[in-house]
Amino acid sequence: MRRSVVLAAALAGVTTLFTAACSAPGGADASNGGKEVKVALITSTSGPLASYGEQYLQGFEAGLDHATDGTGEVEGIRIRVLKDDDGGDPAKGVSLAKQRIGQGVPVIAGSAASGVATQIAAVAGQNKTLYISGPAATDALTGVNRYTFRSGRQTYQDVMTAKGILGDSPGKKVVVLAQDNAFGQANAEAVAAVLGTDGTKVTSVLAPPSATDLTPVARKVRAAGPDMVFVAWAGDTAQAMWSTLDQQGVLDAATVVTGLDSRASYPVFGKAREKVTLLAHYVPEATRTAQAQHMRTYFGKKKWQEDLFTPDGFNAAQMVVEAVRAGGAKGDTDAMVKALEGFTFTGVKGKNTVRAGDHALLQPTFQAKFTTAGSPEVSRTFQPEQVAPVEKKIG
CATH class of the missing domain: 3.40.50.2300 (Response regulator)
Structure with a gap:
């Protein structure tokens, strides 16, 4: 019997810093009393593994649209997304994370590179900042500290x-x-x-x-x-x-x-x-959850194509919305952590559960x-x- 299976790496990262409020047009306005919570997405947007970062970012955008019913808001709080390119360089990832934390950003998500993710996780733990890692597969992220979660699978x-x-x-x-x-x-x-x-x-x-x-x-x-x-x-x-x-x-x-x-x-x-x-x-295209259907409709309008790490971004957005709902406009990270521990939700792939004991993301595989x-x-x-x-x- 001949069977062959190739294990893919979710390692990635890249260059160039840029920011954008991509959750919804514009920033905070009178409709929500000026309340907003900033979320920094630090991942790859250029370099050899930039495609992983692109898949993640597209999935996040679709997931945020789904989880907020297209408003970019939860409980009257606008979620403002800031995008940063880590270059696959742990030192750059740490620098970006510290910069965002210094600006008062309470939530960081992303990182396709395991080396970047583990370093950001350490910074997040030290600064009591919520960190939801991206496609990075290293097992070291699970249980590393109470402020670190993951939106993708692990090795x-x-x-x-x-x-x-x-x-x-x-x-x-x-x-x-x-x-x-x-x-x-x-x-x-x-x-x-x-x-x-x-x-x-x-x-x-x-x-x-x-x-x-x-x-x-x-x-x-x-x-x-x-x-x-x-x-x-x-x-x-x-x-x-x-x-x-x-x-x-x-x-x-x-x-x-x-x-x-x-x-x-x-x-x-x-x-x-x-x-x-x-x-x-x-x-890709194999699952039939309501979330997968929403993603495909959204991608169809954008002329995007779902890929291996699209669900990780979608999951991250769902987790961010749940965290902001609990943490409020003040960005109470301890309340966010408590809300995510044990959080069960249906994503693109199916049922996901954040294990309370170590923050592993339990999920189906194929x-x-x-x-x-x-x-x-x-x-x-x-x-x-x-x-x-x-x-x-x-x-």
Whole structure:
């Protein structure tokens, strides 16, 4: 049986600072007595992973429209959105966060880059500022402090999805193929923690991020004699990686597991597509919730196309509205935190629950496969409790 799945990274960030009140036309006015709460969205809008940031921002805009019935207001309070580009640079992300906090902004959301998100989370905790991270997948954000929440999935949920796809694997060999960077190392650790039980042996082959000749890496994977290969790869060498795995017979010799990435990545698999089973944070156009329908109507008017991280932005907007409803015009962040802990809501993907104990976002995930037309389709849905990460204690 041949199955192949590519784990996508939600790492991103970029350059250039810009601000805009995109929640609704204009700023506060007489209609609401001048009451407003500012929300800073710090994420990627340029650079190699800017598409993740764009997906998030578009999803946020649609989510805010849905959660406020098109008014950009909740309880008579206008939500004013300020957009900042972090450049994928943790130092810049921290600088932007501190700048916004210094301006009295009580809520920060976004960050596709795990390295940026973890640094902003620390600043948010120190300054008692609500932080709702974006597509950043690092498990380190869950439970890091009482002011940090997440609007997307985390690596542990990806791996739990893979475990559901693979089923019982006692006595089998699992090889993690990843790049030797923070994202790849985190995936290797997560796979070992989740799959490395019941006699399953998990080893890793970590490739230098700058490597262009991947034949030695593919041969090393094949030589390990794996029953399963878990691939966590991002960046410009993905197409070469899949081609090399196919050429070296890895895709025919083992079950290969990897996560679905953005639409632009679909052609990357090439001929390997038919041998791939996908674990998916989200499959565009596959869900039918009222929120998904609203998003599609909104996107249709904007001539936008939903993608992998669109739901993260939509979720973030729903969470921001709930937080502002509780925190009021004064932006009481402690009240916001209390309101979000245990918050259950239906998003684009389905039912979401903010786990009160550590602020993990429990959510559905999917198993998917490519159709002959080259688009992914859902073959199985995993409920939130099936892929829930181990609960942590808030730091």
